Amino acid sequence: MIEIVETGPLNTIQDLGRPGYRNVGVTGCGAMDPLALRIGNILAGNPAEAGSIEVQTFPFRLRFVIRGVFAVTGADCRAKLDGVEMPPWSAAEAEAGQVLELLPPMKDARAYVSLAGGVDVAPIMGSRSTSLRGGFGGFDGRALAAGDSIATGAATPLFLPKGGLGVVPPAVALKDVFPVAEGGALVIRALPAGEHDLFGADAERFWNQPWKISARSDRTGYRLTGDPIHPTEAVEMRSHGIVPGVIQVPPAGEPIVQMSDANTAGGYPKIGGVIEADLWRLGQARIGSMLRFTPATHGEAKALEKALAVYLHDIRQTVGLVAAALAAMA
Template identity: 35%
Template sequence: MSVIVIKPGLLSSLQDGGRVGYAALGVGRAGAADWPAWRLANALVGNTRGEAALEFTLIGPTLRFEQATAIALTGAPVDARVGDQRLPGWTCCVLPAGSVLHLGGMRHGCRGYLAVRGGFAATAVLGSQSTDLNARIGPLDGRALQAGDRLELGVADPAPLPGSAGALRVLRWGIDPQPWFDYGQVRLALSRGHHFDRLDDNAQQALFKASFTLSKDSNRVGSRLDGQRLHLRQPLELISEATLPGTLQLPPSGQPILLQAEAPVTGGYPRIGQLAAVDLPRLAQRRPGDTVCFRETTLDEAAQRLAARRLRLQRLLDHIERRLDFA
């Protein structure tokens, strides 16, 4: 009833919807960086209770499944195979007991998700199975996967898996990743932050006109943006204020930092912008060397776009649930 980690991949960790409600205690949310991809991976294997999935970065893990199970891969396209058979993403695949799943590199994008039917039986910490790698909170003492780790599978619905015993099966249908994975390097919507007016005139224009490059030093805490340096009109002495995923901070170096899933709950750098929540998955799929550009948005537009995406996602989740049949 286990999955054995043969190779861990890069920064592979268990993630669910996040650790909600503990910011006042200094505990961040963490959770899946590409939230829709995580939800859809779970839906494709029949999970409906917010089960944790494996999130991996740039290179996926190699795993041995001790029992037959259904899996789904979403997020960035990854080279996936069992033996000589390649597995597609964004659909359900049923693996027989003893299967070794090899997940290789990503052609583009940064993060992939592997969901298993029934989820993983990891102990929840503060109500979540998410791994906060920076704070070292969550399954496996808050660390990434290592070779030799054993991940217990959760209890799935008793309906039998499709296909004959001992045979690998790929369902005949899947979902189109195009609406849920950012193939094009589109501009990300950013609203003005509390300290935007403290930027000098050149910096205010550059924020929405210049191109930045995602630094190799980026991680789940934040995306460091290389490129044109942004300057304040004069230095600021600030006390720490609330931050959240999507907050754009400006450290003394002049190179902005865009906070991600493991954002700290407070920060002392000037907050010059806030990324629209609907574009956080796009940010999560930027890899080192990718271009990051911003366009200005308003709170109303950002809220409308987020509501529209939630509606589209829920309709798709309902459709998958109706169509998925393990009988």
């Protein structure tokens, strides 16, 4: 059990999402940085699909009502437990009454607080994720508010070193497979989509110019500003199914990247689709930051997914070995 002491708008309960209902108009929701959520759950001894708290407005503070293990992953928000700073991407054990504080991060957009046992709210359509537009899921279908008391599920006993346990952040551990920023712009890989060739010469400008994430962006989609691109001729399309990562181009010519709360259907032409392995990096991009898209192949996308799977396996194995060794010593 925890109590929310201080929070801001848009901080919600999320898990890995609500797949399987897009055909009836229900968006998937889920963490904007699913990799950070997965790692947090591993560190807290939870199943990958356990619900966590996604924090994107700071400062954020919660009080532990009972003793428990927790992890903070994602953006380095200078987390402090009763005023003592924690390393980023780490887990620790809190005593009843202690307060966890997350401060505004210097870079990146979202942090995740994973609690041993997971956030115990009723699943809806197989997920605990909050749908703010739909007003369901999570904690009464809304953003968290000061004074909210949130239960946690039954936790598997997990032994941690006295100073806590951390992991090497993915951007560092996987620096060889994730491109660094070019001229201050985050490089995001994408596959050309169905209507790519309809843009003619403008398709090349899509790949070659930087795009800025507009202030009109949210969990549904990132609106990008830059030199507009247009099809070579007017295109009338029926609405079709879309998923996170799809890059649509509305008539004004400035792309929209669908994100975790992606619309379930849309009729704008699609110029590309962000590969799944890069969606977590896009989910950490802040309003006003610059992006550059680079073409990828299906083979590259599969290789990146394999690298991420190996990285997660190594973390899970290390946490398990450390916990088992400490349990044997107890």
